[in-house]
Amino acid sequence: MSTKMRKPEVLKLAENLDITEATPLIGELLKHRGADIKIDASSVKKMGGQCLQALLCASATWTLDGTHIEIITPSDDFLQCVEAYGLHLSHFSSQEPAL
Amino acid sequence: MDTMAAIKQTFFQECEEQLVELESGLLALEDGTSEPDTINAVFRAVHSIKGGAGAFGLEQLVRFAHAFETALDLVRGGKLTATRAILKTMLSAADVLADLVRITREDGVADDAEITRMVQQLEAISHGGAAAAGSQPADAEPADDLDFVPIQISLADLIGAGPSGTRSFKIRFEPKTGFYARANEPLVMLREISRLGAMRVTCDQTRLPSLTELDPEGAYLAWEIHLDTESDESALRDIFEFVEFDCDISIEEKQVEADFDTDAFAQLMSLASGQTPPMAQPLEPRTEQIAAEIASRNESETANRKSDANKGFNQAGATIRVDLERVERLIDLVGELVINQAMLSQRVAEARIARSSALAMGLDELEQLSREIQDSVMAIRAQPVKPIFQRMSRVVREAADMTGKSVTLHCDGDSTEVDKTVIERLTDPLTHMIRNAIDHGIEKPEVRLAAGKPESGHIRLAAMHRSGRVVIEVSDDGGGINRERVRSAAIAKGLIEPEAQLSDEEIDNLIFLPGFSTAATVTDMSGRGVGMDVVKRSIQALGGRISIASTPGRGSTFVMSLPLTLAVLDGMIVSVADETLIVPLTAIVETLKPSTGDIYHMGGDSRVIRIRDTFVPLIDIGHVLGYRNKLADPQNCVVVLIDLEGHARRALLVDTIQGQRQVVIKSLEANYRRVDGIAAATILGDGRVALILDVDAVVENANGKAASSASESLDLDHDTHARAPQRAHDFATELEPEPVE
Numbered sequence: 156m157s158t159k160m161r162k163p164e165v166l167k168l169a170e171n172l173d174i175t176e177a178t179p180l181i182g183e184l185l186k187h188r189g190a191d192i193k194i195d196a197s198s199v200k201k202m203g204g205q206c207l208q209a210l211l212c213a214s215a216t217w218t219l220d221g222t223h224i225e226i227i228t229p230s231d232d233f234l235q236c237v238e239a240y241g242l243h244l245s246h247f248s249s250q251e252p253a254l
Numbered sequence: 255m256d257t258m259a260a261i262k263q264t265f266f267q268e269c270e271e272q273l274v275e276l277e278s279g280l281l282a283l284e285d286g287t288s289e290p291d292t293i294n295a296v297f298r299a300v301h302s303i304k305g306g307a308g309a310f311g312l313e314q315l316v317r318f319a320h321a322f323e324t325a326l327d328l329v330r331g332g333k334l335t336a337t338r339a340i341l342k343t344m345l346s347a348a349d350v351l352a353d354l355v356r357i358t359r360e361d362g363v364a365d366d367a368e369i370t371r372m373v374q375q376l377e378a379i380s381h382g383g384a385a386a387a388g389s390q391p392a393d394a395e396p397a398d399d400l401d402f403v404p405i406q407i408s409l410a411d412l413i414g415a416g417p418s419g420t421r422s423f424k425i426r427f428e429p430k431t432g433f434y435a436r437a438n439e440p441l442v443m444l445r446e447i448s449r450l451g452a453m454r455v456t457c458d459q460t461r462l463p464s465l466t467e468l469d470p471e472g473a474y475l476a477w478e479i480h481l482d483t484e485s486d487e488s489a490l491r492d493i494f495e496f497v498e499f500d501c502d503i504s505i506e507e508k509q510v511e512a513d514f515d516t517d518a519f520a521q522l523m524s525l526a527s528g529q530t531p532p533m534a535q536p537l538e539p540r541t542e543q544i545a546a547e548i549a550s551r552n553e554s555e556t557a558n559r560k561s562d563a564n565k566g567f568n569q570a571g572a573t574i575r576v577d578l579e580r581v582e583r584l585i586d587l588v589g590e591l592v593i594n595q596a597m598l599s600q601r602v603a604e605a606r607i608a609r610s611s612a613l614a615m616g617l618d619e620l621e622q623l624s625r626e627i628q629d630s631v632m633a634i635r636a637q638p639v640k641p642i643f644q645r646m647s648r649v650v651r652e653a654a655d656m657t658g659k660s661v662t663l664h665c666d667g668d669s670t671e672v673d674k675t676v677i678e679r680l681t682d683p684l685t686h687m688i689r690n691a692i693d694h695g696i697e698k699p700e701v702r703l704a705a706g707k708p709e710s711g712h713i714r715l716a717a718m719h720r721s722g723r724v725v726i727e728v729s730d731d732g733g734g735i736n737r738e739r740v741r742s743a744a745i746a747k748g749l750i751e752p753e754a755q756l757s758d759e760e761i762d763n764l765i766f767l768p769g770f771s772t773a774a775t776v777t778d779m780s781g782r783g784v785g786m787d788v789v790k791r792s793i794q795a796l797g798g799r800i801s802i803a804s805t806p807g808r809g810s811t812f813v814m815s816l817p818l819t820l821a822v823l824d825g826m827i828v829s830v831a832d833e834t835l836i837v838p839l840t841a842i843v844e845t846l847k848p849s850t851g852d853i854y855h856m857g858g859d860s861r862v863i864r865i866r867d868t869f870v871p872l873i874d875i876g877h878v879l880g881y882r883n884k885l886a887d888p889q890n891c892v893v894v895l896i897d898l899e900g901h902a903r904r905a906l907l908v909d910t911i912q913g914q915r916q917v918v919i920k921s922l923e924a925n926y927r928r929v930d931g932i933a934a935a936t937i938l939g940d941g942r943v944a945l946i947l948d949v950d951a952v953v954e955n956a957n958g959k960a961a962s963s964a965s966e967s968l969d970l971d972h973d974t975h976a977r978a979p980q981r982a983h984d985f986a987t988e989l990e991p992e993p994v995e
Contacts, residue, residue, distance in 0.1 A: 174434055177470040184465060204429065204440045208462065208474050216465040239444050241455030241477060246332060 163191035163223065168233075170198045172206035180206055184213045191223040194247070199233040207240060210247055217249040224249045265306045266359045267575065272299040273352045277644050280348055284341045290428075290460040290476060293336075297326045303355065312358050318369055321376040322347050328380060332459070343375050349648050419484050420451075422508040428458075428476035433500035440477065446493045451483030480508075578674070581634055585821055588624075588631045589918040592822070593937050595624045596915065600939035625916065632673070632819050639717045639726070640668040642677055642684065646715055649685050653692040660699055660710040661692055670717035672724045673819040679796055680726070680816075683789040687728045687812055688713060690786070695732030695810055705807065707731065723840060724818055729811035735804040737761045744770065762802050766790045795923070797933050799950050824916050825946060826894065827938070828908040831881035835908070836917055836936060836946040841896040843903065845911060848888045859885060863893060863905045870895065873956040874907045875947070879931060896949050904953050919946065931955050 164187055169176050184192075194210070217224035225248040229237075237243060279296035282288040304319035325344065328334035336344075350372045357364045425447065429440055447453055458476040462468075481490075487505055494503050599617055607614055643665045654661040696702075696711030703709055716727045737758060744750045744764045756764075764770060768787040793800045798816035817823070825836035826845075852864040853872065861872040872893070876882045886907055894906045917936035922929055922945075933948035 174437070174471070181465065181468060181470050188465070202441075203434075204473070204475060205434055205470060208472075209465070209468060209470070211459055211475075212462050212465045212468045215459075215462060219464070236441060239441055239448070239455070241444075241457040241479075246457075246459075 163193050165193045165195050165227070167195040167197075168199050170200050172199060172202040174203055174205050177203075177205035177209055180209050184209065188216070189220065189222065192217070193225055193227045195228055196226050196233040197228040197230050199230050199236075202233060202236040207236075211242075214247050214249060222249065262310055264575065265310065266355065268306065269303050269355045269359075272302050273348070273355065274641055274644060275299040276348050276351070277345070277647065278640075280341060280345050281644070281647060283336055284338065284345070288460065290458050293326070293330045293460070294478070297323060297330050300326055300351070303351065307358075314364060314369070315354055315358050318351060318354055318373060321373045321380070322351060325376045325380045331456070334379070334382070340379055343379060345648075345651060347372055347376055349651075352648075420482050421484070421486070423479075423481045423483065423487070423490060424506045424508055425479040425481060425490065426476065426502070426504045427479065427494075428502040429473045429497075430500050430502070431471060431473045433497055434471060434473060436497075436500060438497050438500065440475070443493060443497070444477065444479070447479055447481060447490070450485045450489060451481055453479050453481045455479050476502075576634075581631075585631055585635070588628050589821065592624050592628055592916065592918055593939075595620055596939035597941065598939075628822060628916070632821060635674045635819070635821075636671040637674050637677055638669045638671050639677060639680075639724075642680055643668045643715055643717070645681065646684055646688055649688050650692065650713060653689050657692055658698070659692060659696050661696055662710055662712055663688075664712065664714045666714065666716040667718045670719060670724060672717075672816065673821070676724070676796055676816055676819070679792065683792045683814070684715075684726075684728065686786075686789050688715075691728065691730040691732065691810070695730040695734075697733050701733075719818075720815070724816050726814045726816065727811055728814075729809060731809040734806040734808055734810055735762050735765070735802075737806070740764050762804050765802070766800070794948075794951075795928075797948075821919060822916055823919055823934075823936075823946065824914070825936075826914050827912040827944065828875075828892075828894065829910045829912060830879070830908050831876040833876075833881055834912070834938065834942060834944040835875065836944050837894055837896070837906065837908075837949065838933075838946065839914065841898075841949045843895045843897050846893050846895065848891070848893045848905075850889055853888050861885070861888075863888070865893075865895065865905070868903075870903050870905045871956075872905045872907060873953060875952065876907075876909070878952055878956045898950060898953060904949075904956075906949070906952070917944070917946070 166183055166187060168180070172180070214224055226233075226244055229244065234244070237247075276296055276299035279288070279292045279299070282292050283296070300319050300323040304316055304323060307313075307315035307319060322344075325334070325340075325347075329336045329340075334340070350369060354364055354369065356362075427440070427443060429438070433440075444455060456478045458478060459474075461474045461476070463474065468474075483489075487507065490505055494501070595617075599621065602614055602617055609615075646665075647663050650661055650663040691713055692711070696713070697705070697707075699709045702711065712731045714727070714729045716729075718725050741750075741756070741761055741764070744761075744767070745752050747770065749764065749767055749770065750756070765786045766789075768785075770785055770787065790800050793814050793816070796816055798814055800812060800814045802810060802812050804810040823836070824839040826839055826842055828835050828837055846865070848863055854862050854864070854869070856862055859874075859877070862869045863872045864870075872888070874882075874885050877885050886909070888907060891907045891909055892911055894908055894911075896904055896906055898904060917938075919934045920936055922932060922934050925935070929945075931948055931951045932945045933951075934946045935943050936946060938944050
């Protein structure tokens with residue numbers, strides 16, 4: 156697939172992913188739709204429920220599109236948030252497409 | 255039945271409910287109509303069956319359920335995507351589980367090869383899922399430990415909390431949009447809960463839309479938390495105190511599993527087996543403890559009606575299981591009550607007691623009360639058709655697999671309620687009709703594609719209430735009835751004369767003739783020598799009617815019209831040649847006094863009556879049933895206009911109308927034998943037996959009589975028709991009791 160030949164683009168997440176970040180985050184994600192993407196979570200200190208929704212949604216959408224998405228260099232705070240939400244990193248990565 | 259057997263029976267009854275839940279959940283997941291909690295409900299169903307089976311040492315059932323729930327647990331945990339292929343396997347596994355439950359209940363022998371094959375398929379799914387998730391092995395215990403309570407005995411109530419005082423809660427927390435709008439964060443709540451004890455969190459993502467549809471400020475996620483804590487429920491509720499209107503919260507205390515008092519358990523089991531145990535300590539204090547617990551729960555409920563914390567507890571008290579035999583007995587007794595009340599009314603009328611007298615008015619009230627009791631008792635037996643419709647989805651799957659066709663089933667109106675007896679007796683006819691539709695109706699995929707149809711065939715099963723009856727439709731989008739082939743087959747089998755002129759409708763109805771089959775080869779499914787005639791007889795035995803409409807190339811629709819109950823009927827009491835008959839009220843459109851000018855003779859015994867510029871065939875009931883040889887003079891009679899299935903109308907000629915009454919149906923087949931033209935019998939207020947007319951059969955008989963002089967074409971049961979009236983008359987004479995003094 157041609158998209159796999161390109162170097163995945165990287166989207167860096169903000170430090171504080173609160174409610175005000177949800178709209179810009181969705182906008183940014185939609186800009187990259189159709190291409191493989193890596194999400195840089197190295198700076199994240201807080202992640203609210205609505206940005207969490209946006210990232211999980213992106214993972215499902217990328218999976219359906221057959222493109223790749225993954226979190227790279229997650230900060231400790233990000234990992235703690237993910238765990239506290241009852242999730243793990245694989246939930247933010249694209250999976251094998253459903254039939 | 256001993257206590258353990260009764261408990262086991264309850265377990266199997268609950269298995270039936272869990273299996274329905276399981277199948278409906280899997281189907282919802284398959285067609286994309288699932289709710290956020292669907293996968294949990296599906297898992298819970300299998301887990302509960304496993305738990306109960308384990309308690310009774312049903313090892314095969316436990317092993318199979320374990321393999322099944324392992325796969326389901328991976329889906330539930332988000333480690334495995336429920337693709338169509340996986341859901342198909344799971345639906346097959348649900349079928350095997352249902353078979354296994356049934357076989358275990360009947361102490362039968364299961365097909366080991368089939369179970370092994372299915373377990374292997376489930377394990378393959380689980381291994382695939384676990385490998386993809388890179389985590390737990392497939393044969394590990396599922397992470398969750400949802401409680402199964404096969405019988406309504408709460409160990410927690412008997413033994414209290416564990417000695418350590420640890421309590422276990424299941425919390426579901428679902429923020430609404432307002433929750434975020436008021437700057438709340440779920441993470442804060444989750445961290446607060448975690449401070450109370452050890453917790454396990456699952457995030458429910460099932461309501462998440464696609465990214466393009468995502469409202470940045472919407473709320474789509476929910477969390478399920480299992481908490482082991484020494485705190486009580488109020489501590490949990492305090493966490494949500496300020497957000498309770500901005501989220502849905504449910505808190506359930508789970509039954510304690512570990513650390514239970516083995517003495518108490520031994521006492522309980524001994525009680526169940528009827529033995530006197532060596533009691534370590536008396537049971538009474540614990541009974542008081544339970545009573546105190548119940549009292550405190552009731553107080554808490556009153557104090558906080560908004561709280562749904564006790565939902566499960568209250569729900570358990572809202573329903574009871576009752577043996578069907580007891581309900582049947584109650585229905586019989588109410589039937590007798592209604593007959594008795596009718597007799598009493600008749601006696602009062604005969605004694606010429608004024609209607610305004612206290613006695614007559616009291617009797618009116620009794621009549622009303624009897625009717626209400628009867629309606630309420632009937633409602634106990636009424637059940638939605640959903641379980642039987644769901645059973646048909648398995649029939650469709652199996653039939654489609656067997657024929658190599660792709661078929662989807664769509665059900666409408668599955669909440670329509672009908673008497674349990676009717677439901678039970680619908681399974682076989684529906685199964686046969688659906689198999690028939692797939693085997694003979696739906697075309698092979700390549701044929702459908704060539705005809706410009708979707709590759710996958712479609713069968714629709716619909717139920718609805720109409721004019722006091724329940725109507726069930728089975729329709730398919732297949733090729734429709736091949737009339738030329740049907741006609742040829744009927745001629746070849748000597749069912750019709752080669753020169754017979756038949757309308758399309760008459761040709762379609764040939765498929766209901768005994769022994770009729772057009773299948774070129776006998777298939778595994780249909781074509782076993784029993785055909786649509788069996789279906790028709792089954793429906794007729796239920797007091798129902800069946801009709802067919804078919805369009806070549808577009809499919810067929812079978813319409814069954816059934817009574818809501820087999821116990822009572824609203825009827826019009828009429829006199830015909832000194833006999834008393836009941837005409838079901840649901841069939842009657844109007845009654846009228848005919849005038850001579852409106853009657854036209856059509857040759858032979860055929861007559862029609864003009865009713866507001868429409869000509870309707872006139873049928874003399876007395877003549878058709880053989881009560882009189884000569885046709886009655888319409889001038890001395892009353893016409894009862896009836897509506898047949900398919901909206902055709904007929905005018906029945908009766909001598910007089912006595913009144914209208916609800917009558918208790920007494921089966922003619924059970925007490926005597928089947929009589930053509932008569933649906934059942936009843937006992938009137940004066941103790942006399944009255945026959946209830948099967949209006950469709952009477953009309954058919956009348957058609958047969960009219961046609962017999964001209965043609966031998968369609969009426970295939972001349973002997974029966976000729977003898978039936980005499981039999982009906984014999985029965986009335988034979989069974990009529992002495993009038994009650």
